[in-house]
Amino acid sequence: MPDETDELDQYLRGGSDVSCEYKRESSPEPPHELDRLVLESAGSMKSRTPFKRKNLAPFALAASVLLSLALVLAMVFGPQVKKTDDKPQVVRVRIFKSEPPRATPASPRDRNPVLWLEDINALRRAGRIDEADVEMRRFRSAYPGYIVPISE
Amino acid sequence: MDFVDDDAGLMLRYRDGDAAAFAALYNHYKGPLYRYLLRHVRSACAAADLFQEVWSHLIATRARYEPRAKFATFLFHIAHNCAMDFFRRDLNLRRVMPAHDSESSLLEAEVPEHQRPDRVAEFVEQQSAVLAAVAALPQEQREAFLLREETGLNVEEIARITDVPIETAKSRLRYAVRKLKNSLRPMQEPQALRLRTYA
Numbered sequence: 001m002p003d004e005t006d007e008l009d010q011y012l013r014g015g016s017d018v019s020c021e022y023k024r025e026s027s028p029e030p031p032h033e034l035d036r037l038v039l040e041s042a043g044s045m046k047s048r049t050p051f052k053r054k055n056l057a058p059f060a061l062a063a064s065v066l067l068s069l070a071l072v073l074a075m076v077f078g079p080q081v082k083k084t085d086d087k088p089q090v091v092r093v094r095i096f097k098s099e100p101p102r103a104t105p106a107s108p109r110d111r112n113p114v115l116w117l118e119d120i121n122a123l124r125r126a127g128r129i130d131e132a133d134v135e136m137r138r139f140r141s142a143y144p145g146y147i148v149p150i151s152e
Numbered sequence: 153m154d155f156v157d158d159d160a161g162l163m164l165r166y167r168d169g170d171a172a173a174f175a176a177l178y179n180h181y182k183g184p185l186y187r188y189l190l191r192h193v194r195s196a197c198a199a200a201d202l203f204q205e206v207w208s209h210l211i212a213t214r215a216r217y218e219p220r221a222k223f224a225t226f227l228f229h230i231a232h233n234c235a236m237d238f239f240r241r242d243l244n245l246r247r248v249m250p251a252h253d254s255e256s257s258l259l260e261a262e263v264p265e266h267q268r269p270d271r272v273a274e275f276v277e278q279q280s281a282v283l284a285a286v287a288a289l290p291q292e293q294r295e296a297f298l299l300r301e302e303t304g305l306n307v308e309e310i311a312r313i314t315d316v317p318i319e320t321a322k323s324r325l326r327y328a329v330r331k332l333k334n335s336l337r338p339m340q341e342p343q344a345l346r347l348r349t350y351a
Contacts, residue, residue, distance in 0.1 A: 021336055022282055025283055028187060030182050034200055041207070076223060146272055
């Protein structure tokens with residue numbers, strides 16, 4: 001066994017007869033056609049280099065920073081939602097005995113005179129004489145030449 | 153990253169798209185790889201096919217390359233696998249042939265030229281004494297010897313390439329060296345050579 005080990009060690013150290021004989025032999029190289037095929041193959045694969053994950057890291061980081069910034073800006077400067085008042089709201093409801101008068105338009109001139117007179121009559125029938133008189137004065141100023149039919 | 157030798161660095165550069173790095177690697181390893189394949193499979197035609205197969209595999213899988221060993225170990229491990237596939241295919245063909253004696257003439261035409269036993273014998277005859285002795289070694293011993301001679305890798309790395317324990321690789325190399333030594337002895341000892349038996 002020691003001889004065998006020595007034999008192998010001697011060979012592994014280099015310079016053994018076997019190695020020298022082997023190295024003295026010719027050293028064939030691959031044909032040039034093979035060189036061309038392999039190098040062309042390596043070159044053509046270059047353009048198909050896959051997009052590596054580590055190349056995406058800067059984009060992922062930039063996207064995260066931008067998203068965070070957008071969120072912070074939205075929270076600070078975004079549209080404020082008005083906080084509802086906790087106090088109970090008082091709602092005034094007007095109750096009419098008959099049909100309620102129609103809403104008054106912004107300009108008296110825009111109001112239909114016939115409907116306006118009907119509203120005034122409705123106020124009178126409801127006993128709200130003062131309001132009916134005020135409305136009538138408004139009517140007269142808006143339609144000075146309008147002939148008001150005599151109410152019964 | 154302790155394993156990043158210069159060649160592994162070149163391979164990393166090639167992985168990242170540097171074609172010039174591949175050319176440098178190719179020029180460095182094309183001779184050793186070709187000779188390893190040629191003298192291992194004992195056929196110029198098969199060696200050329202395998203040579204191209206090894207580089208194609210390296211090119212195709214370069215994106216996944218991580219230096220876990222010397223580049224030579226990585227490259228010759230691919231070569232070892234390709235050669236093993238070659239021998240497996242060869243063995244399957246040889247198994248099929250005797251089972252179809254009636255069609256032997258038909259099948260003979262289907263066996264690749266370089267795998268025919270007479271072609272292998274012819275290849276051995278064309279070699280010098282030492283190369284003929286190498287070609288006559290058992291497959292595993294021949295591979296261990298060729299890896300050592302062509303790459304200069306140590307026994308541990310040869311064991312990694314051939315997927316065997318270190319002691320097995322050592323043993324294969326030891327037997328190969330002894331057989332080659334005996335075959336190189338002067339012709340005046342032919343009787344002694346004939347009487348020796350080897351494991």
